[in-house]
Amino acid sequence: MKIGTKDFDEFVKEVQAFHGNIAPGVVAGGIMVDLAIKHLPPGILFDAVCETGHCLPDAVQLLTPCTMGNGWLKVVETGRFAVALYDKYTGEGMRVFLDAAKLRDFPEIRAWFLREKRKEDQDMGMLLDEFRRAGGGIFTISPVRMSPAFLEGKKRKKSPIRICAACGEAYSASLGNPCPACRGEGPYVVEH
Amino acid sequence: MKIGTKDFDEFVKEVQAFHGNIAPGVVAGGIMVDLAIKHLPPGILFDAVCETGHCLPDAVQLLTPCTMGNGWLKVVETGRFAVALYDKYTGEGMRVFLDAAKLRDFPEIRAWFLREKRKEDQDMGMLLDEFRRAGGGIFTISPVRMSPAFLEGKKRKKSPIRICAACGEAYSASLGNPCPACRGEGPYVVEH
Incomplete structure (x- = not known):
């Protein structure tokens, strides 16, 4: 499996280097961002929004030009594990979320995602194997339009x-x- | 001048790659983070707080293990151009701000910082020269203690x-x- 231009294992190493550890949320986030990019029209300028501040912002920052400091990445806390990339001019984009209904065959991902296991009981090798096997299959992707209020808030002049x-x-x-x-x-x- | 383990010019290249352009705020932020680290006791585990979401978070993410996604970096918007690194157990740390009172000999930095010039009128070469020449001299650093409310907010369990x-x-x-x-x-x- 590829994540962006990288092999899965190479991406995992970058997660370790940037995030400080191989967090399952950043690994999942990498697959999500990759999926979203593939579903956007090629060549557009996109911005990003994460619906949680946990892990997902780091996947966006590793794989896109959007960072917290340049303002192209925002966090709007809905508590859902979702990321959207959208055309910065039209506000049209693609949203990806980790879909709990698709985790039947991936017990280790499920236990991590639904917080059924303590961190110290998670099996990282098994988790990574399941992510590799699952690929995009555990996510749901759909088109979204950013709200005028959200886009307006971003345009505010310094x-x-x-x-x-x-x-x-x-x-x-x-x-x-x-x-x-x-x-x-x-x-x-x-x-x- | 060094920023962390990097030469100034090497750091500027990393700013370009991560942030998307050579933003003066990320360059200044690099000097600030470097200053703060040098004033902390060696070997402690530190977290970071930026007082603005503009630029500074990217300097922290480039130079420390603290990222938005791992939760070791937070933004508390006071609108001031300041960053603090602090011991994650005691809350004691060092805060650095860009000090407008120290900019008399650095007109290009002053014009950028006080927003007296439009972006397109800024002279990037002159700005970088002034940052190189100024080094830590345009910042003020002082010890801080994080408030119990702030530290409590960070400890919240998932x-x-x-x-x-x-x-x-x-x-x-x-x-x-x-x-x-x-x-x-x-x-x-x-x-x-």
Whole structure:
């Protein structure tokens, strides 16, 4: 099986290097992204959305030009294990999800996916064998259209920069005044 | 100048390959992440937080084991151009921000950072020269402690999986019932 231009085992090595371990979710994600790309019209510029922040963003970042930092990849948390790639101009695209109804012959994938087994009880060799055997067969793919609200949210222009009167740091003026961190929304313990 | 184990120019090439273009924000981010790592106690396991989703997450993903998909990297949007790396057990770490007060001798960086120039008017060669010359000198670094609320939020266990009665897909049961997508929170136009 190929994932993008790579052999399955080569992709698994890249998952290990980027993600830090061979997470089944990134391996599954690789097959999903590959499937979606194959179903898009060739040559279009596409963006990506993951419906969970777990694992899937890394598959997208390994296999497409879309990253978190360049804004072509977004996470919209629906809790479903799904990824969509869509034409960035029309919003038309393909969505792929791991389909629990198709896992009867893949008990190790099923146990991982439905969280029926603890991580330490998973058999990675068996999992990878099942992914290799399953290929695209455990996923469901269908066309989607991105909502105008979602596309509008992505188009927002970069706001002017303001120096926060409270902390003295530059920040996006559109986020209010003072900056969100000085309104208590930062991730740190603030010491006075 | 070195960024991690790489020469500056080699890092810039990696930015181009991963991010899709030589974004000044990812180049600056590389220097910031490198600075933060050098100020952490050696050998600790660290996590990362970016205070903006623009560019900085890609610098973290290029230079550390922290990715969006493995959960070791989070974005908390304060709109400030800052990144913090912190000990994942104690929450103690180092925060680095690009300091507008230190940009007097770096007019091209200043114009980019404060959005005083349109993208098409930026001189990439001059920008990179200034980053090379500035090194760590345009940043301010200080120790931080992550808030208990932030650390608690990260520790949340993975929830059980439920099949949504509305769409039939598996999703994280903790997100409510039916799944968020079936409550209208998904990114697609839903067709009936």
